[in-house]
Amino acid sequence: MSQRSSRSERRHAPPGRRAHPPPAGVPDAPRSPSAPPSLLLAALIGPSLLGCGPAGGASFPAASExxxxxxxPDGVAIDPASAPPRPVNRADARDxxxxxxxxxxxxxxxDVVAEFFQRVIAxxxxxLSELLTRDALAIQTGSGGQGQPPSAGLWWEQRFRRLDYGKLAGExxxxxxxxxxxRAEDVLAAPQHPAIQPETLDDQDVVIRVPIMTARIAADRLxxxxxxxxxxxxxxxxxxxxLLEDFQIQ
Structure with missing residues (x-):
């Protein structure tokens, strides 16, 4: 009966507690407690830190030394930067x-054409002078090219004094x-008006022909x-x- 009970106890005992008796004639060896992992890590790292550490503190020279x-001084450019060339409308590869x-x-x-008529009506x-070049001229095409054409600004000042352009408001x-x-190349190919001299055209000039819808108000030709x-x-x-126009102040 005693042998059966001991077998059943060993069969149901937890795996961690299963005893392994030493062989006959061999005394039980005493077990020493295992060291904590932190102590082992310190034992391994400590000598290496001591061996690699500096022998003394770092020293830096004082200002007096x-x-x-x-x-x-710091390096500077010997040649100053040159200014870019003046902008031009056309250039050659050899330039x-x-x-x-x-x-x-x-x-x-x-936009300039629209602003021109708005300022004429006003x-x-x-x-109006802000829309004109300094050498702007008013060429009267019906005069046959006789006489010196007047300045465009002065020409319109005379018209404002003689005629009422406010009548065109809303028309x-x-x-x-x-x-x-x-464009300039179109005018050179087929001149649009005798007063337009092709030799004076710039590459970026634009010529606009404006047919007038309301040239008169009642008996006043404006x-x-x-x-x-x-x-x-x-x-x-x-x-x-x-400005080229067939118009005479009456």
Whole structure:
């Protein structure tokens, strides 16, 4: 009975507690407690730190111990940067380094034409002069080319004093769909007016022929049947260089 009970106890005992008796005649060996992992890690790292550590503290020279040599300035450019070339409309490959202007579209030219008629209706001489180049001329096409054409600014000042352009307010002056637009190369191929001299055209000039819808108010003739607006580039915009119109002040 005692042997059966001992077998059943060994069969149901937990695996961690299963005893293994030593062989006969061999005494039980005493077990020493295992060292914690932290102590083992310190024992391994400690000697290496002691062996690799510096022998003494780092030392830096004091200001009084520095050499008294004169400090040299930082390097500077020997040649100053040159200014870019002046912008031009056209250049040749043999010209070397050049700066080309970006061509203006037709939109800015149409804006100047619209502003011109708005300022004419307002009879604003000062605002109108802002749209003109310094050498802008008003060419009377019906005069047969006789005489010196007047300055465009002075010509319109005379018209403002003699005629009432405020009567054109609210009236249709022109239709944008009827405008005829010509670039310099178009004018050179087929001159649009005898007063337009091809030799004086710039590469970026624009010529716009404006058919006038409302030239008269009652008995007052205020505009010619058409006005040719010759525009020339002035910096980032166009300005009026010539105004060609068949009109006489009565």
């Amino acid at each position: 520095l050499p008294e040599e004169r400090r040299r 070397g380094v050049v700066t080309l202007r970006t061509p203006l579209g037709i939109g800015p030219a149409l 009879e604003d001489s000062e605002a 249709p002056i022109y239709r944008e769909s009827e405008l005829q637009i010509f 505009l010619g049947d058409e006005i040719v607006v010759w525009l020339r580039r002035d910096g980032p915009r166009f300005k009026i260089y010539r």
